Amino acid sequence: MFDDFLVRAFLAGIGVALVAGPLGCFIVWRRMAYFGDTMAHAGLLGIALSFLLDVDATFTVLAVSLAIALILLALQRQRAIPADTLLGILSHSALSIGLVTVAFMAWLRIDLMGYLFGDILAVGRFDLAVIWGGGALVLAVLACIWRPLLAATVNENLARAEGVPVAVYKFVLMLLVAAVVAIAMKIVGILLITSLLVIPAAAARRFASTPESMAVFAALIGVLAVVGGLGLSMEADTPSGPSVVVAALVLFLLSLLPFGKLRRDVRHAGS
Amino acid sequence: MTIQTAHMGASPMPTPGAKLVTTHDLGVYRSGRWLIEHVDLSVSQGEIVTLIGPNGGGKTTLVKAVLGLETHDAGSIDHAPGTRIGYVPQKFHLDWTMPLTVSRLMTLTVRASRAKVLAALEETGVAQLAGSAVQFLSGGEMQRVLIARALLREPDLLVLDEPVQGVDFTGEIVLYEMISGIRRARGCGILLVSHDLHVVMREANRVVCLNRHVCCSGVPQAVASSPEYQRLFGPRAVEAVSVYHHHHDHTHALDGSCPGDHACGHNHYHEHAGERASANDEKALSDV
Numbered sequence: 023m024f025d026d027f028l029v030r031a032f033l034a035g036i037g038v039a040l041v042a043g044p045l046g047c048f049i050v051w052r053r054m055a056y057f058g059d060t061m062a063h064a065g066l067l068g069i070a071l072s073f074l075l076d077v078d079a080t081f082t083v084l085a086v087s088l089a090i091a092l093i094l095l096a097l098q099r100q101r102a103i104p105a106d107t108l109l110g111i112l113s114h115s116a117l118s119i120g121l122v123t124v125a126f127m128a129w130l131r132i133d134l135m136g137y138l139f140g141d142i143l144a145v146g147r148f149d150l151a152v153i154w155g156g157g158a159l160v161l162a163v164l165a166c167i168w169r170p171l172l173a174a175t176v177n178e179n180l181a182r183a184e185g186v187p188v189a190v191y192k193f194v195l196m197l198l199v200a201a202v203v204a205i206a207m208k209i210v211g212i213l214l215i216t217s218l219l220v221i222p223a224a225a226a227r228r229f230a231s232t233p234e235s236m237a238v239f240a241a242l243i244g245v246l247a248v249v250g251g252l253g254l255s256m257e258a259d260t261p262s263g264p265s266v267v268v269a270a271l272v273l274f275l276l277s278l279l280p281f282g283k284l285r286r287d288v289r290h291a292g293s
Numbered sequence: 294m295t296i297q298t299a300h301m302g303a304s305p306m307p308t309p310g311a312k313l314v315t316t317h318d319l320g321v322y323r324s325g326r327w328l329i330e331h332v333d334l335s336v337s338q339g340e341i342v343t344l345i346g347p348n349g350g351g352k353t354t355l356v357k358a359v360l361g362l363e364t365h366d367a368g369s370i371d372h373a374p375g376t377r378i379g380y381v382p383q384k385f386h387l388d389w390t391m392p393l394t395v396s397r398l399m400t401l402t403v404r405a406s407r408a409k410v411l412a413a414l415e416e417t418g419v420a421q422l423a424g425s426a427v428q429f430l431s432g433g434e435m436q437r438v439l440i441a442r443a444l445l446r447e448p449d450l451l452v453l454d455e456p457v458q459g460v461d462f463t464g465e466i467v468l469y470e471m472i473s474g475i476r477r478a479r480g481c482g483i484l485l486v487s488h489d490l491h492v493v494m495r496e497a498n499r500v501v502c503l504n505r506h507v508c509c510s511g512v513p514q515a516v517a518s519s520p521e522y523q524r525l526f527g528p529r530a531v532e533a534v535s536v537y538h539h540h541h542d543h544t545h546a547l548d549g550s551c552p553g554d555h556a557c558g559h560n561h562y563h564e565h566a567g568e569r570a571s572a573n574d575e576k577a578l579s580d581v
Contacts, residue, residue, distance in 0.1 A: 050390050051388065051390055051391050053388075101324075169401070169402075170402075172401065173401040173402045175391070176387060176391065176393065176398070176401055177382065177385060177387075179357075179362055179382050180380060180382055180385070180402075181401070181402060182360075182361070182362055183360045183361070183362055183378065183380040183382075183452075184380070184402040184403075184446070185402070186402060224390075227390055227392065230392045231392050231394065231426075232392055232393070232394070232397060233391065233392060233393065233397075235392070236392050
């Protein structure tokens with residue numbers, strides 16, 4: 023069944039959504055959206071490197087986004103430049119250096135659009151293995167560090183005073199974001215990865231009463247967005263990445279509707 | 294004095310026991326200046342030490358150094374082996390995006406049965422809030438939940454950074470009475486940060502006034518009448534202390550345990566000459 027590129031596309035998209043949802047909750051809770059964006063934009067440099075070194079893009083993208091994360095951590099120790107300015111500098115420089123590097127390699131004919139906005143229909147068997155294998159690994163690590171990472175997210179000082187090694191978990195979280203950037207790149211493209219992390223999580227907030235239920239809802243909403251977006255992409259021949267993001271946005275907007283009121287009304291009507 | 298001591302024994306006041314944490318000549322240096330320096334502080338079992346001082350005087354810095362949240366650049370901090378610390382931070386803001394109930398907040402870093410969680414919340418009078426979303430708590434409720442959360446860790450030392458923030462004056466007194474009740478019931482040491490002296494409860498064994506360095510310390514009344522304290526807070530602050538002290542004497546007169554003190558309290562309020570005597574009273578109180 024993996025021979026069908028449609029089946030591969032849906033499986034890949036669902037795999038990414040299942041990982042991006044729970045991880046995206048932490049991006050939302052910790053206000054790291056711009057940070058995620060920066061790591062994703064650096065991915066283009068990773069793609070350029072993959073062509074230069076002739077290795078699979080997953081690994082170079084992972085390496086470059088990690089390097090950017092480490093540079094950011096180091097730079098944040100100084101206080102002269104605020105963190106969001108630093109992110110702005112790094113995010114767009116990394117993207118631009120990537121684009122310039124690709125332009126220099128005149129002998130290459132790279133489908134830049136595919137990397138920037140995703141080309142889910144080009145997902146091969148190897149990509150599928152990377153997505154599900156890598157995704158399972160990311161989810162397993164996230165499950166292991168869930169409790170202490172959550173404590174550190176709710177209040178960092180309190181967690182530290184209570185003996186949680188916050189810095190370690192922050193670093194692991196960065197590793198996980200880098201990994202998701204690398205595996206999600208094919209699906210939505212590096213410019214749109216953060217949306218797959220942030221939008222399902224934001225949509226899930228309405229329905230969640232615990233952090234865990236928010237993570238599960240975010241994963242499910244992400245899956246719905248992928249299925250809906252890819253369906254649209256196939257039907258209307260729209261680019262896959264933006265279609266998935268549009269579907270996620272629709273779900274987010276739906277989550278804003280006053281369901282609570284509706285439920286009350288139904289109950290009143292019933293009684 | 295001895296007679297008075299025996300007489301005051303009616304109000305349960307545990308004797309300060311073993312030292313839980315001690316700082317020697319502690320200094321924290323950040324961006325070209327000392328936030329605190331030469332600080333000697335100790336908190337013992339069953340003792341309430343109140344840290345007061347002006348804003349920017351380094352109270353929170355000292356607390357964070359004691360908790361290991363800030364590294365120190367001079368001196369030393371010694372914790373008694375096995376000392377468990379419960380901490381209530383000065384600021385606790387939870388973003389709306391985080392769905393969290395009170396009972397979940399309680400068990401973020403400790404695993405505890407539901408019964409234990411409820412018992413801790415009961416101790417601070419907020420058991421009914423166990424299922425509420427943290428974002429909907431009022432200032433006073435939040436403080437009580439955070440104190441209950443610290444108690445769930447069964448602390449030897451409780452560190453409370455400005456626990457009466459966002460609480461009105463009557464609420465402050467109730468909260469302070471609750472804190473001193475916790476000390477009596479559990480016998481833990483308490484390090485309390487307050488922005489000024491007028492709400493410092495009568496139960497404080499020692500008050501340490503911090504303005505980068507320890508400018509004065511001792512029993513509450515002694516600190517209030519010290520020239521360093523008056524320079525920092527002005528004479529009005531001293532009056533405020535007297536008012537509160539008067540209130541304290543009054544309650545005691547009502548339950549009949551120290552009938553002679555009431556008139557004495559009046560004197561404090563109206564003439565400042567009485568202050569010394571009252572400082573001695575407090576000393577007797579804390580020495581029991």
